[in-house]
Amino acid sequence: MAKECSNSSCSKSSCEGCASKGKSEPQNFLAPANIFSDIKHVIGVVSGKGGVGKSFVTGSLANAMAAKGYKVGILDADITGPSIPKMYGLTGAAQADDNGIYPMETTNGIKVMSINLLLPTEDTPVIWRGPVLANMVKQFWTDVVWDKIDYLFVDMPPGTGDVPLTVFQSLPIDGIVIVSSPQDLVKMIVKKAYNMAEMMKIPVLGIVENYSYVKCPDCGKPIKIFGESHIDEIAAELNVPVVGKMPIDMDYASKSDSGVFDQINNEYIVKAVEVMPE
Numbered sequence: 001m002a003k004e005c006s007n008s009s010c011s012k013s014s015c016e017g018c019a020s021k022g023k024s025e026p027q028n029f030l031a032p033a034n035i036f037s038d039i040k041h042v043i044g045v046v047s048g049k050g051g052v053g054k055s056f057v058t059g060s061l062a063n064a065m066a067a068k069g070y071k072v073g074i075l076d077a078d079i080t081g082p083s084i085p086k087m088y089g090l091t092g093a094a095q096a097d098d099n100g101i102y103p104m105e106t107t108n109g110i111k112v113m114s115i116n117l118l119l120p121t122e123d124t125p126v127i128w129r130g131p132v133l134a135n136m137v138k139q140f141w142t143d144v145v146w147d148k149i150d151y152l153f154v155d156m157p158p159g160t161g162d163v164p165l166t167v168f169q170s171l172p173i174d175g176i177v178i179v180s181s182p183q184d185l186v187k188m189i190v191k192k193a194y195n196m197a198e199m200m201k202i203p204v205l206g207i208v209e210n211y212s213y214v215k216c217p218d219c220g221k222p223i224k225i226f227g228e229s230h231i232d233e234i235a236a237e238l239n240v241p242v243v244g245k246m247p248i249d250m251d252y253a254s255k256s257d258s259g260v261f262d263q264i265n266n267e268y269i270v271k272a273v274e275v276m277p278e
């Protein structure tokens with residue numbers, strides 16, 4: 001709700017001519033990072049709906065930046081459906097001391113914090129209400145000892161609920177990458193994610209389309225199993241670049257499922273890497 005004008009002479013019917021017009025600042029909800037963290041860039045990876053490959057794109061971007069020699073972290077904000085630890089074969093409990101909680105590290109040197117590294121078993125369900133989930137994610141920022149990080153990728157839960165809102169408000173997000181699939185309703189879903197970022201004044205760096213096609217195993221011809229994509233038109237309308245079109249790739253899927261995501265060098269997100277802030 002908009003804040004009421006504090007000027008006692010304000011007629012409230014119109015702000016025209018009011019000396020206070022334009023002076024009110026939006027409230028700042030930014031949370032302080034852990035004092036042992038020094039994080040240069042925070043990039044959100046979002047999707048309007050579940051299962052479109054958001055974690056897959058998060059991991060792919062993290063791998064690409066780590067391969068370039070940057071210090072990279074993944075904050076798994078998908079508290080009820082965390083998949084990052086499993087993708088990288090990370091198990092066990094994260095350690096903590098008076099300084100905070102320490103992320104675990106993948107074989108290719110990416111620091112990861114996820115609820116699954118704090119639960120007794122990876123199949124323990126998290127049955128919490130929205131504000132509790134959102135607070136947990138905030139703690140992944142305030143209480144985790146990230147140390148020096150050039151790019152922290154935040155794997156957001158799908159949709160526009162409590163957690164994405166908290167992340168957008170509490171973390172200094174440099175920009176987001178939207179992940180979508182070539183299916184019906186995609187226009188509405190991408191626009192919702194775009195509009196949320198716009199309302200929060202967060203730049204949209206690009207859109208990655210996943211499941212764009214599958215390569216015929218015999219002739220290599222692309223088969224568009226979800227039909228024609230409309231992502232280029234939607235992206236043009238929003239004035240956002242399409243920074244990747246990923247096929248369904250069996251080799252990637254099996255690497256992800258068997259916990260060796262660090263071995264994936266995703267050739268379809270090269271343009272997404274180019275839009276990362278310097």
Ligand SMILES: Nc1ncnc2c1ncn2[C@@H]1O[C@H](COP(=O)(O)OP(=O)(O)OP(=O)(O)O)[C@@H](O)[C@H]1O
Pocket residue numbers: 047049050051052053054055056057078081083156157158210211246247248249250252253256257
């Ligand atoms: N391009 C791809 N080729 C093959 N498998 C893929 C591809 N993209 C995603 N997958 C697989 O599809 C499944 C869902 O992907 P992922 O977990 O990244 O989706 P998500 O959008 O993060 O889901 P949610 O947030 O709803 O949990 C995973 O098993 C992942 O390995």
